[in-house]
Structures are given as C-alpha cells and as structure tokens.
Amino acid sequence: MPILLGSVADDVTGATDLANTLVRGGMRTVQMIGVPAPGTAAPDADAVVVALKSRTAPVGEAVAQSLAALAWLRSCGAAQVLFKVCSTFDSTDAGNIGPVADALLAALGAPFAPVCPAFPANGRTVYQGHLFVGSALLNESGMEKHPLTPMTDANLVRVLGRQSTGTVGLVPYATVAQGPDAIRRACLALPERGHRYAIVDALSDAHLESLGAASSDLPLLVGGSGIAIGLPENFRRSGRLAASQSADRLDVPEGHTAVIAGSCSRATLGQIGLARDHVPTLELDPLAEPDALALAARALAWAEGRLGARPIVIAASATPDRVALLQERLGREAAGALVETALSEIAAGLVARGVRRLIVAGGETSGAVVQRLGITRLRIGPEIDPGVPWTRAEGGDVPLLLALKSGNFGARDFFLKAFEMLEQVS
Numbered sequence: 001m002p003i004l005l006g007s008v009a010d011d012v013t014g015a016t017d018l019a020n021t022l023v024r025g026g027m028r029t030v031q032m033i034g035v036p037a038p039g040t041a042a043p044d045a046d047a048v049v050v051a052l053k054s055r056t057a058p059v060g061e062a063v064a065q066s067l068a069a070l071a072w073l074r075s076c077g078a079a080q081v082l083f084k085v086c087s088t089f090d091s092t093d094a095g096n097i098g099p100v101a102d103a104l105l106a107a108l109g110a111p112f113a114p115v116c117p118a119f120p121a122n123g124r125t126v127y128q129g130h131l132f133v134g135s136a137l138l139n140e141s142g143m144e145k146h147p148l149t150p151m152t153d154a155n156l157v158r159v160l161g162r163q164s165t166g167t168v169g170l171v172p173y174a175t176v177a178q179g180p181d182a183i184r185r186a187c188l189a190l191p192e193r194g195h196r197y198a199i200v201d202a203l204s205d206a207h208l209e210s211l212g213a214a215s216s217d218l219p220l221l222v223g224g225s226g227i228a229i230g231l232p233e234n235f236r237r238s239g240r241l242a243a244s245q246s247a248d249r250l251d252v253p254e255g256h257t258a259v260i261a262g263s264c265s266r267a268t269l270g271q272i273g274l275a276r277d278h279v280p281t282l283e284l285d286p287l288a289e290p291d292a293l294a295l296a297a298r299a300l301a302w303a304e305g306r307l308g309a310r311p312i313v314i315a316a317s318a319t320p321d322r323v324a325l326l327q328e329r330l331g332r333e334a335a336g337a338l339v340e341t342a343l344s345e346i347a348a349g350l351v352a353r354g355v356r357r358l359i360v361a362g363g364e365t366s367g368a369v370v371q372r373l374g375i376t377r378l379r380i381g382p383e384i385d386p387g388v389p390w391t392r393a394e395g396g397d398v399p400l401l402l403a404l405k406s407g408n409f410g411a412r413d414f415f416l417k418a419f420e421m422l423e424q425v426s
C-alpha cells in the first residue's frame with residue numbers, strides 16, 4: 001500500500017515530535033533514521049517521517065539529503081510532503097530552512113507552500129508573522145543565545161525572506177480566524193502575487209486544524225509538528241485513512257535507565273537542576289577537558305558503580321557563557337561536534353553496560369546518539385509531555401527504549417515523569 005503522508009524532518013527529535021502528533025491523530029507512523037537506501041521498501045504505515053541531521057549541516061549537504069529523502073518518500077507513494085522544521089525556526093541567514101524548502105518545491109514542481117512553526121501546547125504561537133515562545137518574542141526567549149542557531153529576529157517573513165530565493169507573504173490572524181475557506185483563498189492568491197511562501201499565523205490548535213483542512217491539495221507544507229494537527233482528518237475525510245488507532249503499546253525491556261543531555265536550553269537546564277536533587281547526576285565540563293574520548297571515559301567510569309535500580313543522568317549542558325567560552329576556543333561547529341562525539345560514545349558505553357531505557361535531550365545530540373547506536377527506525381509509543389513520546393528503537397544490537405527530547409520541550413519534572421511512566425507500565 002502506498003503511504004499517505006511523507007515527511008522530511010531536519011532533526012531526529014523534531015521527527016519524533018511530528019511522528020507523535022501523527023500517531024495521536026490516528027495515522028500509523030514509522031520514523032526512519034537517515035535516508036533509506038534506494039530500493040528500501042515502503043514501511044507498512046500511513047505516514048513515514050525521515051529524520052535527517054540537516055538542521056545545521058552545510059547548506060549543500062542539507063539540500064542533497066532532503067532531496068534524497070523526498071525521492072524515497074515519493075517512491076513509497078507519498079501523496080503529500082511535510083518539511084518538518086523546529087517550532088523555534090532554528091536556522092541561520094545561510095539556511096537551512098529556505099534553501100531546503102526551495103529545493104523541495106522545485107522537485108515537486110509546486111509554486112507555493114504555507115509555513116507555520118506554531119505549537120500552542122508548547123507555547124509557540126505566530127501572530128502577524130512574529131514567532132512567540134510563551135509570552136516572549138523568539139529573539140527574547142533564550143533562543144537568541146542558542147549554541148548553533150541563535151535566533152535574533154522574531155519576524156519570520158523577514159527571516160525566511162533572507163534564506164529563500166523566493167518572496168514570503170503572510171496569511172494573518174484575521175484571515176486564519178475565518179477558517180479553512182478563507183485560508184485556502186489566501187493560499188491561492190499569494191502565489192498569483194508572486195509569493196513562494198506565506199507565514200501563516202496560528203495561536204491555537206483550532207487555527208492549525210483550519211490550516212490543515214485548507215492544505216489538503218497542497219503538495220508541500222513547511223512547519224513544526226503543529227502544522228500536521230489537521231492533516232489526518234483530510235485523509236479520513238477522503239476515505240483513505242481508517243478510523244483512529246491508538247499509539248503502540250509500550251513493551252519495556254529489562255535493564256538500567258539513563259539520561260544523556262547535550263541541550264543547553266533553559267528547559268533542559270531546569271530539568272537537570274531538578275533531577276540532580278533526586279538521582280545521581282554527572283555534569284561534564286568540556287571546557288576543562290576539551291577531549292571527547294577523555295570525557296566519555298570519565299563519564300563511563302563514574303557510571304560504572306552507579307548503574308542499578310535508580311536512573312542516572314549525564315549532562316554536558318552548560319549555561320550560555322560557558323558554551324560561548326568553549327566556542328571561542330574551538331569554533332562553534334567544532335565545540336558542538338566535540339560534545340556530540342563525547343555524548344554518543346557515552347551512550348554506546350551505557351548500552352554496552354546494560355542500559356535499555358535511554359532519554360536523550362537535544363536534537364543534534366539525539367541525532368549523534370542514534371547514529372552511533374546504529375538505530376534505523378523508531379516505533380512511537382505513548383507521550384510523556386507534549387511532543388515527546390517514548391519510542392522503541394529498531395536496528396540496534398539490543399532492545400532499547402528511547403525518549404528523544406527536543407531541547408526546549410518538557411516540564412521541569414520531565415525526566416522524573418518519564419522514569420515513573422516506565423515503572424507504571426513495566
């Protein structure tokens with residue numbers, strides 16, 4: 001059977017976030033890690049999300065990976081494609097959202113795509129083209145200090161305009177509030193006026209449902225997981241998707257539980273702060289020891305005596321001033337790569353020592369970890385907090401549960417809640 005919806009996701013936690021939304025909307029969804037080899041058969045699923053690590057890759061590489069993912073999704077029969085980007089629009093003036101979206105549109109032969117990163121359940125809303133995180137504009141939300149993609153402008157019409165060779169319009173709140181027909185008319189009028197994209201305002205899930213309903217005939221949508229909220233209903237309405245099915249049951253393997261954190265977001269720092277009071281927690285200092293293998297060896301030696309009934313936490317996460325110091329010393333990319341290598345080696349070492357339930361905080365970090373563990377697919381399980389489900393990894397050497405947490409997601413007690421969920425179901 002051909003799949004209905006295909007997605008190219010620019011990082012692995014973002015892909016999981018989207019897969020979670022689709023499963024909750026009643027679509028059987030499989031997440032593939034990296035571009036499947038040409039000829040790989042379509043999974044038995046309604047939707048397939050290909051998780052890339054392209055958010056911060058060199059732009060040419062991001063475009064090439066995304067086009068390869070698109071080609072495979074089309075070979076699986078995808079009728080519609082969603083380019084999943086971050087709900088905080090993580091990118092730089094060089095890309096990669098604009099250049100990748102330009103390339104996907106060209107490959108699909110389509111003139112226009114709506115763009116909306118809103119995710120109201122996690123406080124991301126778009127008003128008059130400006131992205132808010134909670135009550136703060138994006139550029140005052142902490143994202144202006146992101147280690148890899150500092151977001152210093154909240155006006156997404158401007159941000160995307162700087163990245164794309166096309167022009168960007170706006171479907172404002174006043175239109176969105178009138179419902180799907182008004183949005184559909186705006187999405188037809190904008191390309192006639194020469195716009196390749198429109199940032200679409202959305203303050204609530206109801207607005208995203210309207211946008212979804214208005215987008216049933218569009219070949220490409222660009223957005224956060226929120227843009228998918230209304231899509232399953234389109235497929236049900238056209239008789240191509242069966243009535244809602246519930247998320248996969250969680251089958252919990254025996255073994256130790258650990259957290260690995262590479263995200264330096266405010267949310268993750270708060271979650272580590274709370275976990276520190278409850279479970280053994282090691283905070284690595286890459287500034288004092290800028291050597292990935294030495295950091296990994298130190299962490300694994302620390303973990304050796306502590307793995308047992310209680311979960312452990314190992315974090316490289318640091319405050320923006322400490323991140324800036326390491327970046328000044330090594331350069332931004334090398335600093336990120338050093339920490340990602342250390343954390344993925346630690347993940348491999350922990351799994352070798354019997355960890356079977358692993359939480360990873362941070363999109364880039366999660367991408368590095370799943371690559372190192374040789375994981376090729378994820379089955380989506382129940383949601384821990386909005387946008388973050390437990391998943392079961394396929395393709396690695398051992399049974400493994402993974403929760404891949406987007407840096408900014410999760411309540412302060414996220415790690416504790418995730419551990420408790422496992423106790424309840426195992």
Ligand SMILES: Nc1ncnc2c1ncn2[C@@H]1O[C@H](COP(=O)(O)OP(=O)(O)OP(=O)(O)O)[C@@H](O)[C@H]1O
Nearest residue numbers: 262263316318323336339340362363364365406407
């Ligand atoms: N102490 C540190 N110094 C410098 N860089 C660090 C440090 N700790 C982590 N990093 C790097 O910061 C980056 C954090 O990005 P990551 O995508 O993992 O988290 P995030 O951006 O908060 O999450 P998301 O992409 O899901 O929003 C990674 O490249 C990581 O290696």
Ligand SMILES: O=C(O)[C@@H](O)C(=O)CO
Nearest residue numbers: 014017086087224363406
């Ligand atoms: O949209 C989000 O915020 C997340 O799914 C994500 O992509 C963070 O990496």
